[in-house]
Amino acid sequence: MAEIRETSLPGVGVRVEFTTEAGEQIGAIVHRGGRRELLVYDGDDPDRCTTLLTMTEDEARTLGEILGVPPVSKIKAAIQHDIEGLAIDWLPVAEGSPFAGRTIGEGMLRSRTGVSIVAVVRGADTVPAPGADFEFAAGDVAVAVGTPEGIEQVRAMFTA
Amino acid sequence: MTPVLAAVGDEIARAFVEIGLLAVGLAVLARLAARLGISAVPFYLLAGLGLGEGGIADIGVAEDFVALGAEIGVLLLLLTLGLEYTASELRDGLRTGAAPGAVDAALNFTPGFVAGVLLGWELPAAVLLGGVTWVSSSGVISKVLTDLNRLGYRETPSILNLLVIEDLAMAAYLPVVAAVVAGDDAAATLATVAIALAVVAAVLWATMTWGEHMSMRLDRVNDEALLLAVFGLTLLVGGLAQQLQISAAIGAFLVGLGLSGPVQHRAGALIAPLRDLFAAIFFLFFAFQVDPETLPAVMVPALLLLVVTAAGKLGSGWVAAGRIGATPAGRVRAGAALVARGEFSIVIASLGVALDDGGELGTLAAAYVLLSAVVGPILAKNADRLHLSGRREAAAAARER
Numbered sequence: 001m002a003e004i005r006e007t008s009l010p011g012v013g014v015r016v017e018f019t020t021e022a023g024e025q026i027g028a029i030v031h032r033g034g035r036r037e038l039l040v041y042d043g044d045d046p047d048r049c050t051t052l053l054t055m056t057e058d059e060a061r062t063l064g065e066i067l068g069v070p071p072v073s074k075i076k077a078a079i080q081h082d083i084e085g086l087a088i089d090w091l092p093v094a095e096g097s098p099f100a101g102r103t104i105g106e107g108m109l110r111s112r113t114g115v116s117i118v119a120v121v122r123g124a125d126t127v128p129a130p131g132a133d134f135e136f137a138a139g140d141v142a143v144a145v146g147t148p149e150g151i152e153q154v155r156a157m158f159t160a
Numbered sequence: 161m162t163p164v165l166a167a168v169g170d171e172i173a174r175a176f177v178e179i180g181l182l183a184v185g186l187a188v189l190a191r192l193a194a195r196l197g198i199s200a201v202p203f204y205l206l207a208g209l210g211l212g213e214g215g216i217a218d219i220g221v222a223e224d225f226v227a228l229g230a231e232i233g234v235l236l237l238l239l240t241l242g243l244e245y246t247a248s249e250l251r252d253g254l255r256t257g258a259a260p261g262a263v264d265a266a267l268n269f270t271p272g273f274v275a276g277v278l279l280g281w282e283l284p285a286a287v288l289l290g291g292v293t294w295v296s297s298s299g300v301i302s303k304v305l306t307d308l309n310r311l312g313y314r315e316t317p318s319i320l321n322l323l324v325i326e327d328l329a330m331a332a333y334l335p336v337v338a339a340v341v342a343g344d345d346a347a348a349t350l351a352t353v354a355i356a357l358a359v360v361a362a363v364l365w366a367t368m369t370w371g372e373h374m375s376m377r378l379d380r381v382n383d384e385a386l387l388l389a390v391f392g393l394t395l396l397v398g399g400l401a402q403q404l405q406i407s408a409a410i411g412a413f414l415v416g417l418g419l420s421g422p423v424q425h426r427a428g429a430l431i432a433p434l435r436d437l438f439a440a441i442f443f444l445f446f447a448f449q450v451d452p453e454t455l456p457a458v459m460v461p462a463l464l465l466l467v468v469t470a471a472g473k474l475g476s477g478w479v480a481a482g483r484i485g486a487t488p489a490g491r492v493r494a495g496a497a498l499v500a501r502g503e504f505s506i507v508i509a510s511l512g513v514a515l516d517d518g519g520e521l522g523t524l525a526a527a528y529v530l531l532s533a534v535v536g537p538i539l540a541k542n543a544d545r546l547h548l549s550g551r552r553e554a555a556a557a558a559r560e561r
Binding site (some may be wrong): 039159 | 244245246247252253303309311312313314315316317321323324373376406421425465486487489490493533
């Protein structure tokens with residue numbers, strides 16, 4: 001998979017982008033309300049882009065499905081569908097978070113929030129079912145399962 | 161019916177008609193502004209100038225309502241400003257944006273402040289004019305960037321980050337000016353400033369530490385209760401802050417900052433219509449107090465200020481966008497986008513109404529905002545042309561050498 005770069009747009013949402021094999025820059029803006037914009041960057045002026053499409057969250061998902069859904073979102077949808085009240089989310093460990101450099105056991109995540117870490121994505125690797133001695137590093141993305149409230153608590157801990 | 165009640169009923173009827181006419185007039189202006197693709201603020205100001213004629217004689221019985229509504233408008237404007245950014249965006253902004261923020265303040269606060277001193281105003285009025293020229297209008301700018309489809313441009317995060325920094329700077333600036341405006345002697349002013357800054361710092365710290373937790377509790381209530389809770393909290397904290405002489409506006413701003421997570425976006429969406437209503441009343445009321453006959457006299461200083469501070473914002477944008485590796489074209493676009501001033505310049509100017517030079521400050525601020533809110537979006541739209549002509553001139557200069 002191509003490397004995805006993420007930039008925060010304060011007050012708007014998040015911009016994500018990647019470079020295709022042919023060297024084209026493709027991007028998307030995920031607005032806070034859920035609206036998506038699909039962007040293609042200009043070859044002449046790399047700062048400029050053209051908005052190809054504006055989509056709702058649902059439409060973006062449909063487009064993804066047409067192009068071949070990434071398996072993770074399929075799993076997420078399936079799990080949420082099966083067990084009501086259960087949330088699963090991908091939580092990045094920010095630089096400067098107290099969790100960077102600590103193990104899952106030390107963080108006592110499960111006893112504090114009831115949330116389980118079922119996998120950790122580090123760069124191109126995925127560590128499935130990490131043990132209590134697994135040490136987080138800044139930039140890791142933890143796949144967390146628990147109640148929506150618990151997930152939000154863990155998200156806050158990972159960002160702070 | 162007793163005569164007294166009849167008289168009161170008659171008065172209420174007159175007030176309804178007056179407020180109704182005002183609101184319908186503002187609706188027409190808001191529609192016109194949307195058609196032309198510019199902010200409604202300059203239109204509201206023009207309407208207020210036209211109707212007010214140096215006083216608020218024309219609105220008679222509705223005056224009390226309009227005056228109170230205008231105050232609420234300021235609180236709601238500041239509340240939504242605080243609601244705009246998440247705690248992590250504020251943290252990131254502080255971490256990465258301090259340097260461009262300092263350049264921005266130096267280039268844009270200074271001209272206003274110096275102009276105030278040159279005009280022979282008292283110090284607080286000059287400090288307020290510095291604020292008027294300093295703060296870009298996040299409302300106008302985010303609308304312009306959206307309309308021009310520029311949200312995905314490389315330089316855009318640097319523009320938005322600068323707006324975040326300006327907002328955070330307001331959290332320190334507002335209580336300081338409120339104290340400077342109210343303060344009698346230097347010691348008392350200093351004490352008020354110290355208390356105000358300590359309170360603001362404590363609230364900011366608490367917000368960043370526990371904000372998400374508190375907000376999660378509020379998020380469980382329904383829309384109706386949330387609207388009332390947020391509105392009530394804003395007025396309550398605003399009122400308490402005013403009693404501590406920190407200014408009600410900063411209290412409202414802190415409430416906005418304190419809400420985060422999902423409840424932040426829900427509250428923002430719920431409060432937006434109320435904000436639009438009361439903010440329109442505020443801009444109208446502000447312009448009521450400006451005597452239109454004094455406006456031509458300040459047009460030249462306002463224009464000069466605009467030229468200097470437009471250059472200042474071009475400098476701010478150049479620095480901010482350069483730090484994230486934008487091309488020269490992108491850096492010019494960032495600067496041009498930042499030129500527009502709007503709602504918060506008027507809010508700042510309104511803090512000085514009680515000053516001796518407050519009248520002149522209000523008139524100058526109104527003229528300045530009228531000009532920059534119109535010129536800013538035009539500059540933003542034509543930034544690439546601006547960049548090209550700058551390059552041509554540089555090339556011509558190089559040839560001559």
